[in-house]
Structures are given as C-alpha cells and as structure tokens.
Amino acid sequence: MRIISFKPHHDGTIAALDTSSAELIYSYEAEKDSFPRYSAVTPTTVLDAAGRLDAIPDVVAVGGWERAGFRRHVSDAADYCGIAAGSEIVGEKTIFGRRVHFYSSTHERSHLWCSYGMSPFPTGMPCYVLTWEGLLGDFYEIDECLQVVHLGKVMAGPGEKYSFLYALADPKFTLPQERFRYEDAGKLMALCAYGEAGSPDRDEQALIDFLLPSDPNRLYNEDLRSSPYSNIGVTHQKFTNLARRFSDAIFDSFHTFAKKNLTKGFPLLIGGGCGLNCEWNRRWVETNLFSDVFISPCTNDAGSAIGTAVDAMRHFTGNAKIKWNVYSGQPFIFDEIDRTGLEAHPLDYDQVTSALLSNKVIGWVQGNCEIGPRALGNRSILAAPFSKATHERLNRIKNREGFRPIAPVCLEQDVALHFDLARPSPYMLFFQKVLDSRLKAVTHVDGTARAQTVSREQNPRLFQLLTSFKGKRCAKAPCNRLINMELSRHDIGTCEGRYGRRDQRRRAGRRL
Template structure:
C-alpha cells in the first residue's frame, strides 16, 4: 500500500476537536483481518485481498509495515458474479449476490479440463480489465441465457472457479515462499471451497479468514488501522457472537411447537425432515 494512503489530522466534531483518521478500502480489509487473527503481534503474515474489484497479495512484516506483492487479477468477484448473470435468462446487470449462487452451482459441475467453448470464455474473462462487463457483448456465447442449472453451465462454473483459484495459486507459489500465515479478506473470502484449497496448498503455516471477510468487516478494519497508527497496537479481542442479541418479542405461534432445547429431540425432528427454528444467544458477526 502506497505511503500516504491514509489521512491523518484533527477535525471538529460536535464542537470538539478530535483526532481524525481515514484510510483506504483495501487497508480496512487487511488490517481488520490482521487484527482479528490469532497470530501474535509481530508475526509476519501474508495477506490476500480479493473481492469485487481487486485481487492482490500483501506482506505485513514484524514492524507492521505493509508491502504490496502484486495484483493477480482485476475484478475477480465481479467476474465470478457475471458468469451467473450470463447464463440466467432473468438477469440483467451483474449482481454481487450472484457470486454466492455460482459458488453453490460449482458443486454440481463435473471435474475435468475445460473444453473449447469453456476455455474461450475463461480466456476472455480472466485477463479483462473491463468493468462493468456487459452481458450483451457475449450474446453469441453458447452460455448466453442457457439456464443456470444446465449441466453445460454447471461444468463451466466449476472450471471457471478453478481457473480463478489457479491464477492466484500460481502467483502465490512463485512469490509467497516464506511459509508465513495467510490472511484472507474481501468478499471472495466467503468462498468455502477456495478457503479449503488455500489450506491444502501447504504454502502457509496457517490460514485465517475472519467471519466478516467481506465489507461487513471494513469498519472494524479501519478502527484497527487507526489504533495501529495512534498506539502501535493492531490486535483486538473479539468474539464471533458479537452481533445483536435476540429480541424475545411475542409472535403468532399458530402451527408452531415451542420446546426447551433437547439435542435428542432436535436430532429426531431433523431425521423426520421437519423445520426447526433455533434461537440461542447473540447473532454471529458477518454476513448471513
């Protein structure tokens, strides 16, 4: 991250002078992940920030200095979501919520090398710096409005997902060679399959992904960045159950059965394919 990517000064808020600190979106992801990670202060780490518009690797050294190791791909998250929109006859512009849908569809795709049509689309999308991508530019593609459950598309989804991961993995093997822990942040950090594969590469001593890897963790990250600047400390104590407490308001219980928690009963009800609403403690932080 370039020197000067943060803004420091004094501002007046409600008639009172306060220290002011502002930094970039990338910094919020990186420092949020670092601050929440279980690794001790001073341990060097690698960082991967991949989301809608950026896909970059970083190195944080023992003095909390950050070095940008390189950009692997522009817009990986947008490209991932775009592929779903390309096949969906109901879709217009790319919707970021489609990224999670494509991740689920990958489970239905068959493994194997891309065929000619798949490779042509992968070769078009991955190097592209265009944003936003236009679905109409690919009207002649065999995947245009093919339907998201079509086997040809689920195969493409899996191979496209693999191609994105392989691009980042190839860069990491070449440039991230010291075995430091890997911090993963950005919306692509919600991809469970990619997270599993990073752990299995054995390139890193450990891998950490916060529960709020996407923009829901940006406020935490900017706060950690400011704390690092003013105090030199970039570690925080936190708990995943830091969300809002459940409100026990009155609801219409028509058709519902209410029981105290009994694990045997829960297992029995699930075995009978029934639906359970389970309320316990605070909400987890992060997207749900």
C-alpha cells in the same frame, strides 16, 4: 480510547473497539435483524450502535469507497484503493459539541487490517495477505514492524468476474451495464459442483481467456450476446462445466503467483468476499505453501468496519491485534407477540432433539448475532441431516434455488467420523468430503459439505443440543453425531429459552 468505525455502501457495518484492552466491543451489520441483505448503514443501525456506547467515542473512522461510480458517503473519506502512506486521511471533527479524532483509510486497507487484526498469530510474526474480492486481487506481506509491502496484483476483479459469469448464463439477469448482483458469486460456487472435471474445451477456453485479463468495470453482457453461454440457463450442463473450469482457472492464476513469489512459509491471511469460497480456502490449505491459513468469519465487506477500526488503532496506538468473539453482533430483542395457536415451553434439549428426529424444522435463536455472513448457531435453522427431502424442504423455506447446498454442524470431537476434516472449522469456511453416506441432506452433488465444528467453549447451548441429539440418536440407531444446520442471515422466529411448535414473528411487519 474508544473507536467507532463505519463501512459505507453495501454490507454496511458499524464496529466499535476499546483500544485499552484491544478488544472488539461489537460489530453491527445493517442487514441483521431481518433487514434486506447487503443493506447500507441505516439510521436504525446507527442508533442501536450508539446506544451501546456510554460516551462519545474518541475516534470516528470511516472506510474508503470508490470516487467514481458511487455517490461519496463522506466528502473527505478515503478512496477504494491504496496502501501507501497518504492513502489515509487524519483530522478532527465535532460530534455533539465534542472534538474527536477523524480517521479514514481505503477499502483495500480495511481488508488487510481486518485479516491481520483478527488473526491468531502474535504481533511481530510476518504474514502474507491475499485480498481478493469484487475489485481487488492482490498479495501483500506484513512484516514484524507492521509495514505492508505489495507483492503484486494477480488479477483485477476476480469476484466481479465470478458474478459476471453467472449473470451471463442467467436469462433473468436484467440489471443495467456495470452492475452486478451480489448474490450471484455464491450461486456460481454451488453450481461448480455440478460441472465435470477436465480440461476446458475450445468454447470454454476462449471465454476464460477473454474474462481473466478483462477490466471488470468494462464487462457487459451485451458484448457477449453471441457467446454460446449467453442466456443458456445456469443449470445447463454445458454451463456448469464452464463454471467449474473457470473457477479452477481463477484459483490457478493466484496459486501460480503464490508458488513463485510467496516462498518464505509465512501464514496466509485471506480477506475479501472470495474468502467465502470454501473450495478455494481448502485448496489454499492443501498447497502446503504456508505454515497456516486464516480466514476470518467476516472476511467479506462485513468485516471492513472492523478493519478500518484496527487500522485507526494501529495509527493512534501502534497496536493492530484485537481480541474478538464471533457472537458480537446485535442482541436478540424479545417482542410481545400474539401467542394464539402457539405452544411455548421452557428450553428442553431432549424435547428439541425429539422434534428434530421427528423431521421437524426448528428456528434456533440465542444471544447476539454472529458477525459475518454465516449464522453459526445463534441465528440458525436446524433439522436432522438424513433425508434428501429435508434438503429440498429447507431450500423452499429459504426461498432459494434447489441446487444450493445445505450446511451441517457437528461436535468438534466427532467431525472426523463424518468428514475428511483434519482441523476445526468453527466458521464454516472450508469444504470437506462427506464420509458418512447417511447424511443425504447435507451432501452436495460432488460429495462435499461445508461443516461447522462446535466445542463447549465456543457455543455451550449448541454444544449441549448436539450432545443430546447424539445421545438420543445413538440410543435408537447406529450413532450419528451431527445436525443439519441451514444457516440464515436473518433472525429466526423461535425465542431464546423457549421452544415453540410454530414459527414466531421476529417483529410485526418484518419478514423472518
């Protein structure tokens, strides 16, 4: 049985599963291939995804979305919330003259089953699940029979409250009421590092006490125009202090609930966009409340199509575990380009390493796109990690704020030499303290970094490049074993198997 699944609205994605092997065939995200971030599913994405299947699928699945506030994408699709029996819709549809099964379940369930289906724990092992994102902030338990129990709602809309705080301080925020900018949560996470530790002062506590219990659908900048933080500027020290303490208050609310109610020591699975907060992820590990903690590389809405497909597979087959590879996105397409002024060479790791050590910035492209928002060595920008000027340069290249951190990539066996990281981090989802003072380009203002660890099995070409970089650097100076890797969501111009002296365009008329 083949299942094709669609995630509507922002972070639009199409995923396909083969239930006979319980394997992810692909997960195509609409924003990849140089389309705008947070894109909905487009006809191009549909055609690309359909072209990868050799027959009409047996099941068409559609993730649920809000009935109010957004136009419905499918007239009989499920709603946003709900986990109980009856929150799914099962039927049939005709696709190109063939009757196929139709399945739709809620957005809430998509996060649950994406986390469970992609987790490394065997079928039958009970797990806790934390789903925290724009609207949801809930804990669940999935038992050995795949029954889901809702353990409690801790907070409505932690993700939207996080975004709201950044917009409150930003004089450039001009969106109408009840709208958020999807990118603001990540920016606030970066700014928290600039805040000073300590208990909230009176102004901070008053705003925290107002925001935490609020309905995120009724938060309006206009209502807080008299706040001392309204349009104060996002880099103002008074605001970064608030950001840090507000972030801590959100985590503490969930931690307090978990400590009281999640007492069986099961593994914790984290789903939803708040799972991209690397500081919170590390803190969950350090609580020691759980036997393990798992966050998928597509923990945000980019994994919702996979989650709905897993839910459909569970419905039709009884199985809810899949095999998957993080490099299951769209393949790179080799376009004919104008090579005037370019030098092109076969891929030579020593040559690329020499360029990196000469402070060149390299576009690195190979194979399929990564699933999820982190580029993990198949669509990446590479540079040496030793200069603060490199940090500034990469942020300029990416056209983003200077306070945003740059992420390193490191050989898995060498990670403890540079970071206080006691476990592999193949998907860049945990913060670590930087131990090596020479790594100025990748050390954030609070002394942390968001490292990716790489093994030979995980990414052979990137492993070989890191090994070459390690060898050449060790021959010239005290040994350093990692490369600064600022990761792009979009394709970078250097083609697989070639090394060019100048960026090449991915497609005519598209930005890199």
